[in-house]
Structures are given as C-alpha cells and as structure tokens.
Amino acid sequence: MTEKDIMCCKHNFVHEDKVNLVEHEMPKEENLLGVTELFKVLGDPTRTKILSVLYTQELCVCDISKVLNMTKSAISHQLKILKMARLIQSRKAGKEVYYALADDHVGKIYRMAIEHVME
Amino acid sequence: MTEKDIMCCKHNFVHEDKVNLVEHEMPKEENLLGVTELFKVLGDPTRTKILSVLYTQELCVCDISKVLNMTKSAISHQLKILKMARLIQSRKAGKEVYYALADDHVGKIYRMAIEHVME
DNA sequence: ATAACAGTTGAACAACTATTCAACTATTAG
DNA sequence: CTAATAGTTGAATAGTTGTTCAACTGTTAT
Numbered sequence: 001m002t003e004k005d006i007m008c009c010k011h012n013f014v015h016e017d018k019v020n021l022v023e024h025e026m027p028k029e030e031n032l033l034g035v036t037e038l039f040k041v042l043g044d045p046t047r048t049k050i051l052s053v054l055y056t057q058e059l060c061v062c063d064i065s066k067v068l069n070m071t072k073s074a075i076s077h078q079l080k081i082l083k084m085a086r087l088i089q090s091r092k093a094g095k096e097v098y099y100a101l102a103d104d105h106v107g108k109i110y111r112m113a114i115e116h117v118m119e
Numbered sequence: 120m121t122e123k124d125i126m127c128c129k130h131n132f133v134h135e136d137k138v139n140l141v142e143h144e145m146p147k148e149e150n151l152l153g154v155t156e157l158f159k160v161l162g163d164p165t166r167t168k169i170l171s172v173l174y175t176q177e178l179c180v181c182d183i184s185k186v187l188n189m190t191k192s193a194i195s196h197q198l199k200i201l202k203m204a205r206l207i208q209s210r211k212a213g214k215e216v217y218y219a220l221a222d223d224h225v226g227k228i229y230r231m232a233i234e235h236v237m238e
Numbered sequence: 239a240t241a242a243c244a245g246t247t248g249a250a251c252a253a254c255t256a257t258t259c260a261a262c263t264a265t266t267a268g
Numbered sequence: 269c270t271a272a273t274a275g276t277t278g279a280a281t282a283g284t285t286g287t288t289c290a291a292c293t294g295t296t297a298t
Binding site for chain 1: 133134137138140141142144145150151152153154155156158159160161162163164167168171175176178179181182185186224227228229231232233235236237
C-alpha cells in the first residue's frame with residue numbers, strides 16, 4: 001500500500017461525519033477556482049503596487065511606470081492581467097490610456113488586506 | 120533611447136502632481152509586500168480548498184486528504200505554508216494533528232472573496 | 239507625410255513552485 | 269519490543285510565470 005493510494009486514509013480511520021459535513025458545506029469547485037484566481041492575480045508584487053496607486057486615483061501607464069520605477073512594457077503586461085480579471089478598467093484619452101480600479105469592491109478587498117497586514 | 124531607459128517617461132510628459140500625490144499616499148514597501156505575500160499564499164487551488172474546508176470546522180490531515188482527494192504529503196506541504204503565513208493553527212491529539220483557521224479575520228477574508236466571486 | 243510619443247504584444251529566458259516519491263519521526267495497539 | 273498508523277520532510281521534476289527585448293499599432297503635432 002503506497003502513499004499514492006488515497007485509500008491509505010481508510011474509511012475506518014477517517015472521521016466520516018466531519019468529512020460528509022464539510023463536503024456538503026463546501027462551495028462549488030467553480031467558485032473556489034474563482035477565488036483562487038482572484039488571489040493569484042493579487043499575489044504579485046507589481047500588481048499589488050499597481051492596485052495601491054490606483055486606489056488613490058486613476059493614472060496613465062507612463063505615470064505608473066514612473067512611480068513603480070519599471071518599464072512601460074512590464075507594467076502593460078500586468079495591467080492586462082489585472083484587466084482580464086476585471087479588477088481594473090481603462091479609458092483612452094488621446095495617446096494616453098488611463099487605468100482605474102474596476103469598482104468599490106476591489107478597493108474594499110485591497111483596503112481589508114492592507115489593514116490585516118498592518119494589524 | 121531604449122525602453123530600458125526608465126526616463127523614457129521624461130519628467131515633462133509625466134503628470135508630476137499626480138505622481139507625487141500617489142507616492143505620498145502609497146503604503147510602505149514593507150506593508151505592500153505583506154499584502155502580496157498574503158494573496159500569494161491564498162492564490163493556490165489546494166490552499167484555497169483547505170481554507171474552505173477549515174472554514175466549516177477543524178480537521179485532521181487525513182480528513183483533508185480524503186475531502187480533497189490528494190495525498191497526505193501534498194496536503195502537509197501546503198498546510199505548512201498556510202501555517203507559516205499564520206492563516207491556520209494546529210493542535211496535536213495523539214497521532215493526529217488537527218488544523219483550524221487561525222482567527223476570525225482569516226475567515227472574513229475568505230468569505231469576502233467567495234462573495235465577490237459569486238457576485 | 240513624417241517624426242515623436244504612449245502603449246501593446248509575442249517570444250524567450252530565468253526564477254519560482256506544487257506535487258511526487260521515498261525515507262523519516264512519533265504515537266498507539268498488540 | 270514490534271507493527272501499524274498519522275504526519276512530516278527534502279530532493280527532484282514538471283509546470284507556471286514575470287521581466288526583458290524588439291517590433292509593432294495608433295495618435296498627435298509639425
């Protein structure tokens with residue numbers, strides 16, 4: 001019997017009642033993966049910093065590059081990921097593209113995380 | 120002049136007032152990295168699932184393995200990461216080790232994310 | 239039309255990370 | 269003491285991902 005065999009946790013030794021309850025209460029796979037995806041997008045230093053500056057106000061790509069001291073290319077790549085995750089929105093004004101948080105909910109999540117870290 | 124040159128965003132073309140304001144409002148690097156680390160830990164499907172089951176009640180490693188249909192080794196590795204991030208706590212009872220969410224705040228963050236995803 | 243600038247994009251490389259595997263510790267039952 | 273079970277751990281592998289680089293689009297001004 002190897003570790004590979006998931007039945008190493010034989011039915012006899014698993015707390016069946018607990019497992020059944022938990023399985024019942026668990027959100028749908030689809031929603032859990034959505035949560036994972038949300039956190040994964042937020043879990044990168046560049047993207048966290050972008051959110052933190054957009055939390056104050058909307059900015060163009062060039063401004064963000066300046067504040068974070070990174071190339072426009074690197075910023076643009078990350079902006080795309082944030083936008084696909086619907087965490088930010090953009091509007092075009094001439095040659096410039098301005099980015100802002102998608103809605104209040106995103107700001108709320110960011111603020112909550114900051115508060116949690118600062119205790 | 121290459122893209123590499125961060126001064127491609129010459130001072131003339133950057134919105135200096137905005138940049139200055141944002142730099143001033145921005146949280147300390149240390150705290151931002153803390154936020155990133157928090158999200159990074161949460162941004163893995165296995166760890167998200169572990170949180171979701173512990174959100175219902177405390178469980179031993181074997182139970183978690185059963186519910187997620189993964190080996191104890193894989194679960195144990197992820198539990199360690201969650202514990203180092205102070206998102207969960209453990210207590211030993213005989214041969215078994217029971218894990219639970221570290222505090223209400225963790226549950227609150229998890230619930231908020233689930234609600235955000237489910238809209 | 240042409241030059242200059244803002245921004246985007248795809249490929250490639252380097253760094254990171256989750257799972258597997260095998261070996262290990264520790265606790266309990268016989 | 270010995271066997272069996274719960275859990276941990278380190279190394280290795282395979283998959284993922286962020287930045288760089290170079291080339292590109294689109295807009296504005298001369």
